[in-house]
Amino acid sequence: MTIPVITIDGPSGSGKGTIGQMIARHLKWHYLDSGALYRVLTLQALKAQVDLHDEHHLAAMALHLPVRFVDSATHHRIFLHHHDVTESIRSEEVSRATSILAASPLIRTNLLARQRALALAPGLVTDGRDMGTVVFPKAKVKFFFIASAAERAERRYKQLQQLGVGANYEAILTELEARDLRDQTRPVAPLKPAPDAHILDTSGLSIDVVFQYVLEKITL
Ligand code: C5P
Numbered sequence: 565m566t567i568p569v570i571t572i573d574g575p576s577g578s579g580k581g582t583i584g585q586m587i588a589r590h591l592k593w594h595y596l597d598s599g600a601l602y603r604v605l606t607l608q609a610l611k612a613q614v615d616l617h618d619e620h621h622l623a624a625m626a627l628h629l630p631v632r633f634v635d636s637a638t639h640h641r642i643f644l645h646h647h648d649v650t651e652s653i654r655s656e657e658v659s660r661a662t663s664i665l666a667a668s669p670l671i672r673t674n675l676l677a678r679q680r681a682l683a684l685a686p687g688l689v690t691d692g693r694d695m696g697t698v699v700f701p702k703a704k705v706k707f708f709f710i711a712s713a714a715e716r717a718e719r720r721y722k723q724l725q726q727l728g729v730g731a732n733y734e735a736i737l738t739e740l741e742a743r744d745l746r747d748q749t750r751p752v753a754p755l756k757p758a759p760d761a762h763i764l765d766t767s768g769l770s771i772d773v774v775f776q777y778v779l780e781k782i783t784l
Contacts, residue, residue, distance in 0.1 A: 565685070566702075567684060567685055567686075567687060567688060568686075568687040568704045569687065569688045569689075569690065569700045569703040570587065570593075570687070570688070570689045570703060570705045570782060571690055571691070571695035571696040571699075571703045571705075571706045571707065571758075571761075572584045572587075572690070572695070572706075572707045572708075573691065573694065573695050573697070573706075573707070573708050573709070573758075573761070574691075574693075574707075574708055574711075575716065575740075575744050575755060576716065576720075576743065576744075577716030577717070577720050577740065578711045579719075579766045579769075579771070581597060581691055583709075583771070583774050583775055584689050584690065584691040585597075585689075586771075586775050587689050587775070590779070591687060591689065591782075592686070593686055593687040593689050594635075594688045595633075595688070596633070596682045596689075597633075597692075598679055598691065598699070599662070599691070599693075600653060601629070601631060601679065602662050602665065602666045602675070603654075603658055603659075603662050604642065604649060605622065605625060605629055605631075605662075605665065605671070605675075606658050606661045606662040606665050607644060607649055607653050607658055609622055610658070616661055616664055616665055619668045619670050619671065620670070622665060623668065623670040623673075626674040626675050629675075629678070630644060630645050631643065656739060660739060660743065663746045663747055664746065666693075666747070667746065667750040669751075669752040672694075672698075672753055676699060679695075683700070688700075693753065693754075693755040694753035696757070696758035696760075696761050697756065697757075697758045704784070705783075706757075706758050706760055706762065707761055707762050707763075707781070708757035708758070708764070709764055709766050710765050710766070711765060711766045711767045713740055713741055715768070717733060717736045717737035717740050718733070724736075762781050764777060
């Protein structure tokens, strides 16, 4: 039996994670935040002081990454070994380092099987950069979200303020644009829409409007 998969790709801050989780809950399907896999690997490498350019070492770590996703009706928590790293993988340091590490073809290959193994009945909703192009090219419905860099930086700024973390809007915008460029120009699995993806610009749209748009396109 083929497990139905819905993919949402796009740059950070485009709303794909929020909507992906909402759709997964609505359908009662599994949810995979593929960026979290790359982030957990980066956190583990930073903790172990592994050189982020040591592709072979990192690729070996990727094969045995002790990551666990724990979902409840209201929460999505991420564990590295027994540590809850849901918040710590979102730091600016991890974000920057992750997009460097994610450019490695070897590391990406070693994370493929793990991502595909999460396509379990009754279905999977997943978000990332290459879910519709590389990981699940036969996905049933694909989306690609975009939003202006200014709005994405603004969302991130507000998010950090709510968390009580000091933040600088200009620094966030500069870092976000650098990260986009790295993700878009890497030779393997660059950030780009699949030819059959629904493309949506979420700038200025509320979460509810985006959620309704996505639901309407999902015909199962
Ligand atoms: O989506 P998120 O911002 O958490 O992703 C963090 C980083 O992980 C991205 O900047 C990108 O470099 C990498 N990533 C990737 N492929 C994915 C998901 C994330 O290369 N499918």
